[in-house]
Amino acid sequence: MDEYYERRKKLVEKLKYEFNLNEKVVKAMIEVPRHLFVPPFYGNEAYNDYPLPIGHGQTISAPHMVAIMCNLLDLDEDMKVLEIGTGTGYHAAVVSRIVGDRGMVITVERIPELAEKARKIYGDLGYDNIEVIVGDGSRGYERESPYDRIYVTASAPKIPDSLLFQLKPFGKLLIPVGDFIQNLYIVEKDEYGQIHRKNWGAVRFVPLVGDEGFDD
Ligand code: SAM
Numbered sequence: 001m002d003e004y005y006e007r008r009k010k011l012v013e014k015l016k017y018e019f020n021l022n023e024k025v026v027k028a029m030i031e032v033p034r035h036l037f038v039p040p041f042y043g044n045e046a047y048n049d050y051p052l053p054i055g056h057g058q059t060i061s062a063p064h065m066v067a068i069m070c071n072l073l074d075l076d077e078d079m080k081v082l083e084i085g086t087g088t089g090y091h092a093a094v095v096s097r098i099v100g101d102r103g104m105v106i107t108v109e110r111i112p113e114l115a116e117k118a119r120k121i122y123g124d125l126g127y128d129n130i131e132v133i134v135g136d137g138s139r140g141y142e143r144e145s146p147y148d149r150i151y152v153t154a155s156a157p158k159i160p161d162s163l164l165f166q167l168k169p170f171g172k173l174l175i176p177v178g179d180f181i182q183n184l185y186i187v188e189k190d191e192y193g194q195i196h197r198k199n200w201g202a203v204r205f206v207p208l209v210g211d212e213g214f215d216d
Pocket of ligand 1: 205206209
């Protein structure tokens with residue numbers, strides 16, 4: 001148990017109550033030390049419920065957003081999950097605890113320095129079911145497709161066709177869409193490959209920059 005354990009547990013229990021989190025999400029968020037994913041200067045703020053700067057004009061998502069997205073993804077052991085927008089790697093770390101050793105998380109980040117930070121933290125923590133790829137995730141990551149779940153932690157101008165294509169039948173995709181006004185979409189692919197989408201509500205993310213995202 002680390003020095004922040006009690007604060008982390010208290011925050012996660014509050015989120016569980018507010019957002020009706022399932023037990024898998026609760027357990028994973030209590031396990032993952034968020035303070036290791038923020039710059040040392042912000043270590044003491046890691047268990048407050050807001051985003052923090054991680055350099056390069058990017059942020060680590062607020063704990064409630066990670067919790068809500070993990071809950072909506074309806075994750076299970078053994079799943080293969082694609083994340084677009086690693087940042088320093090906190091959200092993918094939480095997902096990796098839920099999918100377990102027989103599952104896999106592939107996470108794509110366009111800023112090499114952030115990807116390297118995430119790799120280093122995963123190495124230190126011994127999280128070896130996460131693969132960090134440097135590149136433009138707006139086109140997904142075809143090599144490991146198809147995926148049970150895909151989620152994007154940056155806001156896109158529209159839902160990228162590549163991501164829809166790389167999703168398995170019965171798979172789910174979560175993606176924020178919009179510029180100034182953004183909404184989180186829950187997209188499901190049925191057994192015939194048909195796409196069904198629901199708007200979960202308003203959110204705030206940094207832009208997805210790339211071929212199927214916004215211009216740099
Ligand atoms: N998942 C992160 C976490 O755990 O806190 C959130 C990271 S931040 C909100 C979004 C990230 O998406 C940034 O690090 C940004 O560089 C990245 N990003 C933006 N466009 C991207 C793209 N086309 N491909 C990959 N990463 C991208």
